[in-house]
Amino acid sequence: MSLAFSPASRAVDDPELSTKEFGRIARIIRAEAGIHLADAKTSLVYSRLVKRLRALGVTSFAAYCDLVESPGGTAELQKMVEALTTNYTFFLREPHHFDHLRREVLPDLLAEAARGRRVRIWSAGCSMGHETYSIALQILAVAPDAGRLDVKILATDIDRNVLATARAGRYDEATLAAVPKAERERGFLPADAAGLFEARPELRGLVTFRELNLLDDWPMNGQFDIVFFRNVAIYFDQPLREALWARMAKHIRPGGWLYAGHSERITGAAAQFFSHEATTTYRRHDR
Numbered sequence: 706m707s708l709a710f711s712p713a714s715r716a717v718d719d720p721e722l723s724t725k726e727f728g729r730i731a732r733i734i735r736a737e738a739g740i741h742l743a744d745a746k747t748s749l750v751y752s753r754l755v756k757r758l759r760a761l762g763v764t765s766f767a768a769y770c771d772l773v774e775s776p777g778g779t780a781e782l783q784k785m786v787e788a789l790t791t792n793y794t795f796f797l798r799e800p801h802h803f804d805h806l807r808r809e810v811l812p813d814l815l816a817e818a819a820r821g822r823r824v825r826i827w828s829a830g831c832s833m834g835h836e837t838y839s840i841a842l843q844i845l846a847v848a849p850d851a852g853r854l855d856v857k858i859l860a861t862d863i864d865r866n867v868l869a870t871a872r873a874g875r876y877d878e879a880t881l882a883a884v885p886k887a888e889r890e891r892g893f894l895p896a897d898a899a900g901l902f903e904a905r906p907e908l909r910g911l912v913t914f915r916e917l918n919l920l921d922d923w924p925m926n927g928q929f930d931i932v933f934f935r936n937v938a939i940y941f942d943q944p945l946r947e948a949l950w951a952r953m954a955k956h957i958r959p960g961g962w963l964y965a966g967h968s969e970r971i972t973g974a975a976a977q978f979f980s981h982e983a984t985t986t987y988r989r990h991d992r
């Protein structure tokens with residue numbers, strides 16, 4: 706019996722993906738990005754990476770792994786990571802978080818900002834910017850003059866392609882469909898000739914996008930008032946998730962907030978620092 710993965714749609718010249726090579730790819734992506742690839746992901750890995758092999762003219766997955774692990778393979782390793790990350794996101798995803806933010810958290814925080822306090826928010830694993838701009842829209846809803854305050858959202862991701870989309874800040878009508886019309890008009894310019902709505906300077910000015918691999922050192926100074934770390938940890942294994950929750954805890958000020966994804970829960974050493982305040986909404990309680 707062959708253990709090689711070979712989909713029906715495979716072109717004649719396309720390589721097979723053996724169990725051994727899948728294991729090697731899984732080890733590389735775990736070490737580089739923290740992403741845990743279960744065996745069930747074989748067909749996903751195949752379909753995403755075979756395009757890279759074709760583009761490079763590489764004829765086997767073993768040769769591709771040799772390339773990304775070679776001293777000159779850093780650029781391709783980045784492309785491999787980008788191919789294997791899941792960037793699925795949408796505006797106002799998990800809307801209860803944005804309602805909570807707007808009603809329970811931002812009014813006091815932005816009132817303090819109006820008295821000169823610095824407010825810092827982190828959208829960690831921001832993908833194409835939908836989460837980040839959703840946060841910024843809530844800020845403008847509470848404080849339309851937020852641009853005059855010291856209020857900033859740092860948005861980070863490992864994937865340069867999604868960051869380019871996020872920085873462009875241009876979305877079509879279907880992508881913005883979940884955003885109420887008044888909020889959309891406050892945050893985005895009217896549609897251009899291509900039907901794209903571009904983030905207004907007031908919205909864009911609240912946000913800074915940066916490349917950051919969560920496995921690396923975090924160069925941020927100071928603690929955050931609010932962290933959105935949603936639907937990222939789900940791709941990691943339990944020990945890594947718990948290590949990241951613990952690092953997050955140190956980067957959130959006492960009394961600060963952490964929003965997790967719908968299937969994520971804070972467990973491990975970090976759990977002692979947080980109280981569970983609402984659905985997947987945590988607060989550092991040692992305030």
Ligand SMILES: C[S@@+](CC[C@H](N)C(=O)[O-])C[C@H]1O[C@@H](n2cnc3c(N)ncnc32)[C@H](O)[C@@H]1O
Pocket residue numbers: 737738739740790791792793794795798829830831832833836861862863864867917918919920934935936937940966
């Ligand atoms: C499914 S998206 C979630 C986007 C958004 N937070 C949301 O909830 O809609 C996951 C994002 O995490 C990013 N990611 C995965 N591993 C990462 C890592 N090690 N460091 C930084 N970002 C990572 C991916 O590139 C992807 O854009």
